[in-house]
Amino acid sequence: MWSFSHIANEMHEGLSATFNPTMTLIIEMVIAGVAVIGLFAGLGLVLVIMERKVSAWMQIRLGPNRVGPKGMLQSLADTLKLIVKEGLTPNGADKFLFNLAPFIAMIVAMLLMAPIAFARDFQLWDLNIGVLYVSAVSSIMVISILMAGWASNNKYSLMGAMRSGAQIVSYELSAGLSILAIVVLTGSLSLSDIIHSQADGWWIFKGHIPVLIAFVTFIIAVTAETNRAPFDLAEAESELTAGFHTEYSGMKFALFFLAEYVNVFIVCAIGATLFLGGWMPFHIGNWQGFNHVMDYIPSSLWFFGKTFFLIFVIMWFRWTFPRLRIDQLLNLEWKYLLPISMFNLLLVTLMAIMGWHF
Amino acid sequence: MNVTQILFWFLSVLALFGALMVVTSKNPVHSVLWLIATFFSISGHYILLNAQFLAIVNIIVYAGAIMVLFLFVIMLMNLNKTTEPKKNRWLKLAGGVAGGCLLLVFIAALKSSEITQQTAEVKTGDIGLIKNLGRELFSTYVVPFEISSILFLSAMVGAVVIGKKE
Amino acid sequence: MNALILSAVLGVIMMFSGVMLKQKSAVRNIAITGLFLLLVVNILEMSGMSFFRINTAGMMHFDRFSLLFNCIVFFSTFVYLLLSARDIEKTGNYYAEYFTLIFFILCGVILVSSFQSLLILFLGIEIISIPLYILTGSDKKNLKSNEASLKYFLLGAFSTGLMLMGIALIYGSVGSFSTAQINMTEKPGALMIAGMILLLFSMSFKVSAAPFHFWTPDVYDGAPTVFTSFMATIVKVAAFIAFIRLFGEAFGNLQPQWQIWIALITAATLFIGNITAVFQQSVKRMLAYSSIAQAGFMLLSLYAMNADAKEGLLLYSAAYSLATIGIFAVLIKMNDYTFDGFNGLAKYQPLLAATTTIFLLSLAGIPLTAGFISKFYMLKAAVATGRHLWLVIFAVLMAAVSVYYYFRVIQAMYFKEGQPGIITTSPVFKYTLVVLAALIIILGIFPNLLLNWYYF
Numbered sequence: 001m002w003s004f005s006h007i008a009n010e011m012h013e014g015l016s017a018t019f020n021p022t023m024t025l026i027i028e029m030v031i032a033g034v035a036v037i038g039l040f041a042g043l044g045l046v047l048v049i050m051e052r053k054v055s056a057w058m059q060i061r062l063g064p065n066r067v068g069p070k071g072m073l074q075s076l077a078d079t080l081k082l083i084v085k086e087g088l089t090p091n092g093a094d095k096f097l098f099n100l101a102p103f104i105a106m107i108v109a110m111l112l113m114a115p116i117a118f119a120r121d122f123q124l125w126d127l128n129i130g131v132l133y134v135s136a137v138s139s140i141m142v143i144s145i146l147m148a149g150w151a152s153n154n155k156y157s158l159m160g161a162m163r164s165g166a167q168i169v170s171y172e173l174s175a176g177l178s179i180l181a182i183v184v185l186t187g188s189l190s191l192s193d194i195i196h197s198q199a200d201g202w203w204i205f206k207g208h209i210p211v212l213i214a215f216v217t218f219i220i221a222v223t224a225e226t227n228r229a230p231f232d233l234a235e236a237e238s239e240l241t242a243g244f245h246t247e248y249s250g251m252k253f254a255l256f257f258l259a260e261y262v263n264v265f266i267v268c269a270i271g272a273t274l275f276l277g278g279w280m281p282f283h284i285g286n287w288q289g290f291n292h293v294m295d296y297i298p299s300s301l302w303f304f305g306k307t308f309f310l311i312f313v314i315m316w317f318r319w320t321f322p323r324l325r326i327d328q329l330l331n332l333e334w335k336y337l338l339p340i341s342m343f344n345l346l347l348v349t350l351m352a353i354m355g356w357h358f
Numbered sequence: 359m360n361v362t363q364i365l366f367w368f369l370s371v372l373a374l375f376g377a378l379m380v381v382t383s384k385n386p387v388h389s390v391l392w393l394i395a396t397f398f399s400i401s402g403h404y405i406l407l408n409a410q411f412l413a414i415v416n417i418i419v420y421a422g423a424i425m426v427l428f429l430f431v432i433m434l435m436n437l438n439k440t441t442e443p444k445k446n447r448w449l450k451l452a453g454g455v456a457g458g459c460l461l462l463v464f465i466a467a468l469k470s471s472e473i474t475q476q477t478a479e480v481k482t483g484d485i486g487l488i489k490n491l492g493r494e495l496f497s498t499y500v501v502p503f504e505i506s507s508i509l510f511l512s513a514m515v516g517a518v519v520i521g522k523k524e
Numbered sequence: 525m526n527a528l529i530l531s532a533v534l535g536v537i538m539m540f541s542g543v544m545l546k547q548k549s550a551v552r553n554i555a556i557t558g559l560f561l562l563l564v565v566n567i568l569e570m571s572g573m574s575f576f577r578i579n580t581a582g583m584m585h586f587d588r589f590s591l592l593f594n595c596i597v598f599f600s601t602f603v604y605l606l607l608s609a610r611d612i613e614k615t616g617n618y619y620a621e622y623f624t625l626i627f628f629i630l631c632g633v634i635l636v637s638s639f640q641s642l643l644i645l646f647l648g649i650e651i652i653s654i655p656l657y658i659l660t661g662s663d664k665k666n667l668k669s670n671e672a673s674l675k676y677f678l679l680g681a682f683s684t685g686l687m688l689m690g691i692a693l694i695y696g697s698v699g700s701f702s703t704a705q706i707n708m709t710e711k712p713g714a715l716m717i718a719g720m721i722l723l724l725f726s727m728s729f730k731v732s733a734a735p736f737h738f739w740t741p742d743v744y745d746g747a748p749t750v751f752t753s754f755m756a757t758i759v760k761v762a763a764f765i766a767f768i769r770l771f772g773e774a775f776g777n778l779q780p781q782w783q784i785w786i787a788l789i790t791a792a793t794l795f796i797g798n799i800t801a802v803f804q805q806s807v808k809r810m811l812a813y814s815s816i817a818q819a820g821f822m823l824l825s826l827y828a829m830n831a832d833a834k835e836g837l838l839l840y841s842a843a844y845s846l847a848t849i850g851i852f853a854v855l856i857k858m859n860d861y862t863f864d865g866f867n868g869l870a871k872y873q874p875l876l877a878a879t880t881t882i883f884l885l886s887l888a889g890i891p892l893t894a895g896f897i898s899k900f901y902m903l904k905a906a907v908a909t910g911r912h913l914w915l916v917i918f919a920v921l922m923a924a925v926s927v928y929y930y931f932r933v934i935q936a937m938y939f940k941e942g943q944p945g946i947i948t949t950s951p952v953f954k955y956t957l958v959v960l961a962a963l964i965i966i967l968g969i970f971p972n973l974l975l976n977w978y979y980f
Binding site: 129132135136140146147158189 | 414418427433
């Protein structure tokens with residue numbers, strides 16, 4: 001069976017044979033870093049073209065169709081344009097912070113890659129509090145946005161950053177609470193434990209309605225956390241030109257852009273891991289035959305399939321719902337989502353204690 | 359010097375430098391950002407002590423939530439160098455002397471205490487892991503833990519009383 | 525434990541009563557009934573009927589001292605609500621929330637009166653402080669109230685920081701939060717001494733002892749008068765209980781080291797409180813300084829730290845709280861807070877003037893009042909230590925100074941002509957005042973009525 005784990009193992013053995021352990025570790029780290037950056041670039045290209053194609057499809061038009069077959073190389077051309085464009089720094093800006101902000105956005109997005117399991121036995125860092133790690137690091141994202149907005153010395157940027165700050169800090173709560181629902185059911189914060197607990201069915205099927213509610217709140221909350229429509233108040237182009245990245249151009253803008261898409265990928269990957277079993281194939285209880293058939297589909301395919309399905313859902317939101325006002329946005333979180341997810345967490349806890357899930 | 363020691367010195371220097379920059383930065387926004395850097399290096403120390411849960415919670419609570427609110431307020435108020443109030447030089451001197459004395463007392467106390475002979479449990483201690491921490495919190499320390507809910511409730515009631523329009 | 529849980533629950537009940545009930549009087553009556561219940565369950569616990577068996581892992585201990593003190597606090601709050609509950613409602617729109625916060629503060633008071641662990645002490649002090657910051661700023665349209673709240677919050681947060689630092693240092697050197705463990709340390713290291721000094725500073729701040737008193741006049745003056753009354757009495761004596769428990773139980777063996785410091789702080793507090801109070805023009809501000817001066821007297825118990833001191837502190841907290849609550853209750857009804865505002869009060873409101881006179885006499889420490897006997901206990905305790913007799917003499921001198929500013933109010937009421945603007949008072953208010961005045965005199969003649977509870 002073709003799997004990432006074989007490649008990783010063979011690489012590890014090959015390196016161990018020629019180098020001492022410390023060197024092996026360093027080389028492996030370098031390889032992992034390069035792989036993450038490569039994945040980043042790849043994801044950026046794929047997700048941008050996907051967004052454009054999906055939006056075109058939703059609006060019954062063609063979308064990009066000039067560069068490459070069916071316009072598939074469009075985002076590559078865009079990247080080329082952004083690379084050769086001059087990166088301007090406004091005169092009144094806080095130069096250092098202005099230039100630092102996009103890199104922080106990028107670093108945060110890269111750090112988030114660490115605990116994600118892309119395939120069976122294929123995980124950079126399986127730490128025992130993976131879920132908390134993800135929520136902690138993703139909460140740093142907002143600092144880069146605030147930094148960018150403030151350092152630009154532009155009122156639109158500042159407004160966008162403020163909105164984004166309020167939004168991310170508040171939606172983090174219900175995202176965290178819905179993640180906790182799964183943690184309570186699994187009894188572990190480690191992502192690999194959570195995946196293994198779904199060997200006899202994904203949580204979304206095993207956990208009855210409370211987990212479904214948690215899933216829905218999670219999706220809504222992460223859509224808001226990644227500043228995507230209908231919650232894209234941070235960059236609402238009709239009101240704030242482009243929000244916190246109004247003043248950015250060239251590669252620095254591209255980094256923000258890339259970080260946003262990578263964040264979408266990451267939250268969807270987390271959602272897929274927690275609720276849809278990550279790389280775990282579709283299993284039903286102890287139907288051995290059926291489960292074996294499912295195991296023939298490679299685990300990486302399962303993972304990417306689920307993740308891209310969720311990404312598609314989030315893109316679907318963008319082209320379906322109109323943008324909210326800031327007060328509506330905060331009302332939705334504090335008056336509806338947060339109480340619902342708190343109550344839901346209580347229900348899930350009851351369910352976990354009584355053993356009512358499958 | 360092994361990797362752990364190098365990391366320890368690096369993090370310590372970063373923490374101290376960050377803390378100094380918090381105090382000396384003219385721009386409040388820079389101060390807050392340096393404070394975030396300091397929190398990160400403290401989290402790094404926690405990880406060195408194998409207290410991963412504490413490290414992560416430190417980041418979530420301080421760097422991710424409290425400092426963001428700080429940044430939020432400072433940015434909205436648009437504080438910068440020109441709005442910094444002029445302080446009396448004598449006051450500054452008095453503050454410096456008082457702070458210096460406190461530092462001196464602490465250093466002296468630390469030097470004379472037995473702590474210097476003890477070594478930190480690097481990578482072996484397991485009290486900072488979430489399982490042990492949770493067990494302690496819900497057995498020995500359950501009474502203070504539950505009582506702190508009164509504290510939070512009163513803070514919440516207070517926030518509503520102060521914040522809501524009349 | 526009874527009272528702790530009940531007061532937390534009552535706080536939540538008050539919170540919801542504000543939403544459910546439309547009538548202000550219903551909310552008020554719930555609060556008063558709740559306090560009465562609190563008093564009852566606390567007395568039940570004193571007689572051995574504890575409804576909850578909770579293993580606190582040695583972090584709290586409800587002995588007679590703390591239970592009796594809680595009784596005094598609940599009774600004072602009960603009287604306070606009877607006298608001033610209507611005025612609490614007038615402060616702002618959130619009358620139910622104010623009662624909620626008061627009940628939460630009582631939770632904190634219970635914690636600090638019965639802690640055996642520094643963790644609980646910290647929680648208790650915080651639970652007392654945070655609602656107080658809010659209550660200070662509850663008159664939102666008044667700039668002075670806002671300023672007082674902010675000032676109180678900033679300084680309070682700073683002193684809490686010092687306290688945490690001290691606790692951390694002590695934990696670092698002892699390895700335990702338990703007061704008994706800390707007291708058992710054979711050779712206290714420099715870290716522990718540094719921690720103790722930090723705790724001494726922060727607790728001095730909380731009881732507004734000089735030189736950590738600077739916040740007191742501004743905050744007491746700026747806060748709505750009803751809440752000043754609460755802050756200056758119940759909260760202050762609670763902080764004293766925490767102080768005496770902390771230094772008696774955690775640092776009892778270090779007494780020779782800190783006694784001289786406390787003596788100096790006491791002298792400074794007595795001096796600054798009394799001398800500055802003489803120069804005040806507003807009765808409210810005078811009472812703020814008088815509370816500092818009274819804190820100086822209460823510090824004597826800390827200085828002495830013997831059996832007399834504990835009895836004396838109980839008596840003092842009762843005498844001081846009741847008298848000050850009474851004066852503030854009258855003050856709230858006045859339109860003008862200056863001394864001249866009291867001119868001729870005796871002519872128009874003889875009952876109010878008479879009761880106020882009794883309260884003032886008690887505060888000044890005139891014989892036959894509770895204030896006298898409690899001051900007497902304090903001085904007796906201080907003499908019993910056999911050292912630093914100058915402190916006792918100084919305290920008596922300062923008590924004599926205090927007579928001047930208390931009598932200025934009496935002089936204004938009885939011997940000056942004027943038309944005091946006063947808000948009409950209800951019969952219940954008057955009856956309560958009379959009962960309070962009677963109580964102060966009874967306590968002054970038979971202090972054992974209270975102290976017997978300590979032993980039996």
